[in-house]
Amino acid sequence: MATRHRGIAIVLAVVNQKGGVGRTTVVLELAQALARRGARVLAVDADPQANLTEALEPAAAPELTLNDVLAGDPDRGGEVAEGSIIDAVVVADPQWAGVEYVPGEIALASREQDQVPGRELRIRRALAGQLGLWDWVLIDCPGSLGQLTISALVAADYAVVVTEARKASVDGVASITATITTIKRHFNPRLELAGIVVNRHDENRADPRLWLQTLRDDYGPLVLKPAVPDRESVPRAYSERTPLAHYGTATADVVDAFDQIAAALVATARKGRK
Ligand SMILES: Nc1ncnc2c1ncn2[C@@H]1O[C@H](COP(=O)(O)OP(=O)(O)OP(=O)(O)O)[C@@H](O)[C@H]1O
C-alpha cells in the first residue's frame, strides 16, 4: 500500500525538550520507512547540532541551510519569504532512498534569540505553497522548548513525541504534551499529537516495562506500537551514516518497528483528512 495521496504534505514535528532520546534517529528511520512505502519525504533539520544533516549529507557542503531561510530578509526586518524553504532543499546521499532534506547548522542557535515579530510562524511561512512537492515533511527539533521547536509545532499538522521508558523521560512527556496543547490553543488549532514513540526499549528489564505500562495507562493508544528496541547496532549505523536497513538481521527488529510506526502514522493522517 502506497502513502501517495498526491495532495499536500503532512507536516510532522518530532519533539521532546529532553536531549538524546532518539529524535534524530526517529526522523531518519521514519523518513526511510515512509520512502519505502512510496512517499516523497522532506526531512528538515531544525536542530543547531545538525546531527540529521551529518547523517544525510552528500559529499559537498550545502550552500544554504534552514538558518539562511529563517534569518529572512534583512531589508524587510528579517521577514521570512513564503515558500523560501525551497532554496535550501538538498537531495540526500542516494543510500537514503531519495529523501530530500533541508540542512541545519550551528548558526541556527542564533535564531532562538531573534526578536522579530511573527517569529513563531517562520517555518510555516517558509513551507507555505511548497507542500505539494512532498507527501511528508518531518522536522527534527532541538532538545529544548525554544523558538525553533515552537516554530516547528506551529508549522505542523502533527507532533510526534519521542521518549524512553524511564522516570525522567516519562515526566518530560507530560511537559511536552502540555506545550503542544498551548501551541494548539494560541497558534495552530489543527495541531494534534499523532503519537508517542517509545525508543531504546529493553523488554528484558522490569523498570522499563513498568514505565512503558505507565505511559500506556496515561496515554492509551497514543503510545505507538511497538516500542523501538534498544540495539547496539543503532549507534553504529548512526556513526557510520548508514540507514539501519543496510545492516540486515542486526537491525531487522528496529527497522520493522519503524515500518509499523510509519504505518500507524499513515493511518492517523488518513483519518485526519477524511
Ligand atoms: N533504539 C536505539 N537503540 C540504541 N541506541 C539508540 C536507539 N535510538 C537512538 N540511539 C542512540 O542514542 C543516541 C541519541 O539518539 P539521537 O541522536 O537520535 O537522539 P536525539 O534525541 O536526536 O539527541 P539530541 O538531543 O542530541 O538531538 C545516539 O547515539 C543514537 O544512535
Ligand SMILES: [Mg+2]
Ligand atoms: Mg537529535
